[in-house]
Amino acid sequence: MMKVGTRIPNAEVYVAGQDGPSKVATAELLKGKRAVLFSVPGAFTPTCSAKHLPGYVERIDAFRSKGVDTIACVSVNDVFVMSAWAEQAKAQDSILMIADGNCRFVRAMGLEANQSERGMGWRAQRAAIVLDDRVVTHLFIEPKGSFAVSSADHVLAAL
Numbered sequence: 001m002m003k004v005g006t007r008i009p010n011a012e013v014y015v016a017g018q019d020g021p022s023k024v025a026t027a028e029l030l031k032g033k034r035a036v037l038f039s040v041p042g043a044f045t046p047t048c049s050a051k052h053l054p055g056y057v058e059r060i061d062a063f064r065s066k067g068v069d070t071i072a073c074v075s076v077n078d079v080f081v082m083s084a085w086a087e088q089a090k091a092q093d094s095i096l097m098i099a100d101g102n103c104r105f106v107r108a109m110g111l112e113a114n115q116s117e118r119g120m121g122w123r124a125q126r127a128a129i130v131l132d133d134r135v136v137t138h139l140f141i142e143p144k145g146s147f148a149v150s151s152a153d154h155v156l157a158a159l
Contacts, residue, residue, distance in 0.1 A: 001109075001110035001111075002109050002110060002111075002129070002136055002139060003136065003139065004136050004137065004138065004139055005135065005136065006135070006136050007134050007135050007136070008026065008030070008037070008109060008129070008131060008134050008135075008136065009026070009105065009108035009109060010025055010026055010027040011025070011026050011100070011104045011105035011108050012024070012025055012026075012104070012105075013025075013026055013029075013074070013098045013099060013100050013104075013105050014078070014079035014082075014098075014099040014100075014101065015029070015079065015082075015096065015097065015098060015099065016079055016080075016082065016083035016086070016097065016099075021079040021080070021099075026098075026105055026134075027134065029070075029072070029096065029098070030070065030072070030131060030133075030134050031133065031134065032133050033069040033070045033131070033133065034067050034068050034069050034070075034130075034131070034132050034133075035068065035069060035070040035071070035072060035130070035131045036056070036063060036068055036070075036071045036072070036128060036129070036130055036131075036155055037072045037073075037074060037098075037128070037129045037131060038052065038056065038071075038072070038073055038074070038127065038128040038129070038150055038155075039073075039074045039075065039106060039109075039111055039124035039125065039126065039127045039128075039129075039150075040052050040053070040073060040074075040075045040124060040126060041075070041113065041115065041120070041123040041124060041125075041126060042075055042076070042077060042120065042123055043075050043077045043081045043082055043084075043085035044081070044085055044088075047126075047147050048075075049085070049088075049089065051147060051151070052126070052147065052150070052151070053073060053085070053089050053091060053095065054089060055151050055152035055153065056071050056073070056091075056094075056095055056152045057089060057090060057091045057094055057095060058152070059152045059153070059156060060094040060095075062156055063152075063156065063159075066156065066159040067159075068130075068159070070096055071094065071095050071096065072095065072096040072097075072098050073091075073095050073096070073097055073098065074098040074099075074100050074105060074106065074124060075098075075099070075100065075123075075124055076100050076101065076102075076103045076106055076112075076121075076122060076123050076124050077099055077100075077101060078099055078101045079099035079101070081099070082097040082098070082099040083097065085097070100124070103122045103123075103124075106123075106124040106125075107122075109129075111124055111125045111127055111141070112124065112125065113125040113144070125141060125142065125144075126141075126142040126146070126147060126150050127139070127140060127141040127142060127150050128140045128149070128150035128151075128154075128155045130155065130158070130159065138155070138158050138159075140154065140155065140158075
C-alpha cells in the first residue's frame with residue numbers, strides 16, 4: 001500500500017487519443033507534474049457518475065489555480081468505456097481518463113477491491129492521491145462504501 005512520501009508504481013495503462021487507444025506507462029503520464037489521481041470502482045456506476053467524476057470536472061479551474069497540472073481518473077475498465085464515460089460527463093478536455101482494464105496499476109498501488117460478491121470482479125478502491133512528480137504528497141482512501149475524503153472538495157481543501 002502506498003503512503004505519503006512514496007513514489008507511485010509504474011505500470012502500463014491505456015488512454016484514448018485522437019488515433020485510438022494508446023498503451024502508455026504511468027511514469028510517462030505523470031512525470032514532472034503536480035497531479036491529482038483519483039480512483040473509482042467503475043465508469044457509469046452511480047456514485048462515480050453522479051458525484052465523483054463531475055466534482056473534478058466542475059472544479060478544474062480551482063485545481064489549476066492551486067498549481068495542479070493534471071487531474072487523472074483511473075478505473076478498472078477498458079479504454080473504450082473510459083472514453084465513452086468521459087464524453088458523457090464532458091470530461092474529455094479536462095480529465096485524463098486512465099483505463100486499467102487488467103487491474104495492474106491499481107493492484108500495484110494496493111488499491112484493488114474485490115467486488116465479486118456484487119458481480120463486479122476486481123475494481124479500484126475509491127481514493128484520491130496528490131502527486132508531485134509521482135511522489136505521494138496527500139493520500140485519501142475511502143472506507144468501503146464511503147464517498148467523502150476522495151471528493152474534489154475535500155482534496156481542494158487539503159491543497
